[in-house]
Amino acid sequence: MSSLNEYRDAFPTLQQERNGKPPIYFDNACMTLKPQPVIDAVHEYYTRYSGCGERSTHWFAAQVDAKTEEARESIKEFIGAANVNEIVFTKNTTEAINLLALSLCWERDDVVLTTDKEHNSNLCPWQELENRGNIARHRVIPGDTEYRFSLENFKKALAEAGDKVRMVSLAHCSNLDGTFLSDDTVKEVVRLTREQNSRALVLLDAAQSVPHKKINVSDMGVDFIAFSIHKMCGPTGVGVLYGRKKVLNDENVIHPFIVGGGTVEDTNLLGHPSYFKSPHKFEAGLQHYAGIIGAGAAARFLMEVGLNRIAEHETVLNTALTERLSHHHEIRILGPRDARERSGILTFYLLKPATRFSDDEPDIDEKLDQRVNIMIRKGTFCVHSWYHAHEPVFDAVWPGFRPTLYRASFYLYNTLEEVDIFASEMKKILAEISELPTFGAAGG
Template sequence: MTELKDYRNLFPSLNQERGGRPPIYFDNACMTLKPQPVIDAILDYYNRYPACGERSTHWFAAQVDKGVEESREAIRQLIGASSIKEIVFTKNTTEAINLVAQSLRWNPEDVVLTTDKEHNSNLCPWQELVERGIVSKHRAIPADEQNRFHLEAFRKVLEEEGGKVRMVSLCHSSNLDGTSIPDEVIREVVRLTRAQNPDAFVFLDAAQSVPHKQVNVQGLGVDFIAFSIHKMCGPTGVGVLYGRKEFLNDESVIQPFIVGGGTVEDTHLFGHPRYFKAPYKFEAGLQNYAGIIGAGAAARFLAEVGPERIAEHERVLNRALTERLQGFPEIKILGPRDPDERSGICTFYLLKPATRFSDSEPDIDEKLDGRANIMIRKGTFCVHSWYHAHEEQFDAFWGGFRPTLFRASFYLYNTLEEVELFASTMSRILEEIADLPTFAGG
């Protein structure tokens, strides 16, 4: 078996230097780097058979069809789906969630539940349904005191809605702080959701889970999951929607909202078109074949590396980083104290009203990048709603202080040496800004 550290050599983007130093890429929650087998698969499509799929039958097209279906099979295996008919290719997670939001046949009294720390992609599509009067309500389940999924709060909201909940769409692993909903809790969510309403669905936003750990959709019993291939060693512009085959072809439950070429078996000038069966009826228009074929290569690559090995490696790195950052009194880490509960994500802020002396000075992320090629992310990570909901809390504790969040996120190719370099560079930056006021608490 190839050792995990040896896979690093397969990533050409790591094999370069700027200013005599290699890149240290800690922005993996946003996008991961691409290994050579994935790049090769994409190039192979463009070099040898750059034709369309699902329409023509010639030499090149047959290879496209084969490549696309092999990708579907690789994805099916990766997530433990029961059939390739349950694997729909989309543009990304966002499109997959919108596809379901717009395609399900809703009742006006339906209620949608999410958590209170969703990525905008698992919030806006549901809010739109409310705004357009398609469903009655969206409610956000409050997290527990360590920002984790709170089963009791969920149970309470379900009860309050008295059987009206039609969709429970949850962030499986959070891009904000790395917390995941444990498998047994998801199974309980599924049980409770169906008990209050047999027509209700459970959807997992798996953008941060499928790339980083073993996810088995049948074991979890959920109805839908969505994830993005660019976060799992694959190309940009491809995502996956998994939906249970039991209802994907039931037009009384779900009907595709983007239709046209590729989705249709037959049409007449008048009357209802006859659509293909899933997954094709959800894949309208000519597809991103290079990307889909690259997605298959990425899924095979991840299966070979082993999702659980990736998860464990990320825990090792996060423990090391957490220990180092906890040594800096002015740094506060978001989410649970135990790094094992934050997968490969470490989001932190400084207990300082400002992280630089003037706006013209580079901020911490820019300093890390400029000095040591360490790439992290700053901002609200598309979870604005969580940030705004906590503004009052920040106000109460720190008199109007709104912290800037920084996020380091790991993947299989990161190393303990990189973590150490990050910590030592941070240490120097903190010394330089030591004269900026610091809050005592946190």
């Protein structure tokens, strides 16, 4: 049995109690907890050398430069990039994708393809291109019957876009149900896309993949990936855009949209600034140095734990919870039944809606939190578009059925004991719900 118990002690947030019980943190797809080496790295910046980077040459600044470049090197190693200058620091995944959408040199009628199950951060930036005067057109690839990525549907969408396809931007792992693209699928997407149009680019929204499994961007051959450090044990306010060096430095392909201090080699009053090469041409203004230095510490921490071990551990936990929840006929797990296809995410809904609790009674997520300190997430997880597109599926259960989705998501510090507590608490809550009056055709 995989156990990463030895790393739990590194997380101070797990060492506290409320009402005599420890926290059970199952909201990792949103944000992960931070281990001591990351906290120390951030603390060290603020207490030892909190100057700026890339500008001054003094004692403190030299340390900032050395530490931020060390962080870039660690991130490069973490994702298997070929060159350190392929790592651009951003604020988060959202900013990384927006940076691309707004910096790429679009041509009339260019097409962007995404799936029908993208986080808003990999949807709105492309929709905005269309809304703001047809800079590019956005088209959607429908999923398969279990809502997974469909290579067949991708081929159709690609054929429809023809040589106008310019960007294929896909969730590497879905934050809605945890389904993910295999390396072979990614490679096939890259091959087919380039075959269709040699100018076309492939971006992976890797917010939910990079923290949980070993990836190698060079091997996959994608042009870009975007991810957030706060989902991989690092500080908030830092993200990464990886881009192939050749693409990032090609002025006919990409031109930075946030410009100013730090990006510029030289300016004049005639209106023609010259910019540095990547990464600095994309990192405008003073940066979040503490966060970047913490990002390096997070990457090193995760490499020490081992990404393969993390992936394996999450599968064990997800399989156990899937098994326990599947005993309840009123619970529906979103996506494939087999937990190995859903990485560390388990999203479920009830056929007997929790709205049957009276208005002032806590919902399931609140009961779990208040009774046993279990923290999960409820809502549409920024994938409103998928939810709305699937309303007919819910209507088929019974007209007007709009289930509340609950998501438990795991990370390296979670344990089978925590899964057991979750399962037994859910059993009690379901028993309470079964006492309540029900409504609707299938709800009885």
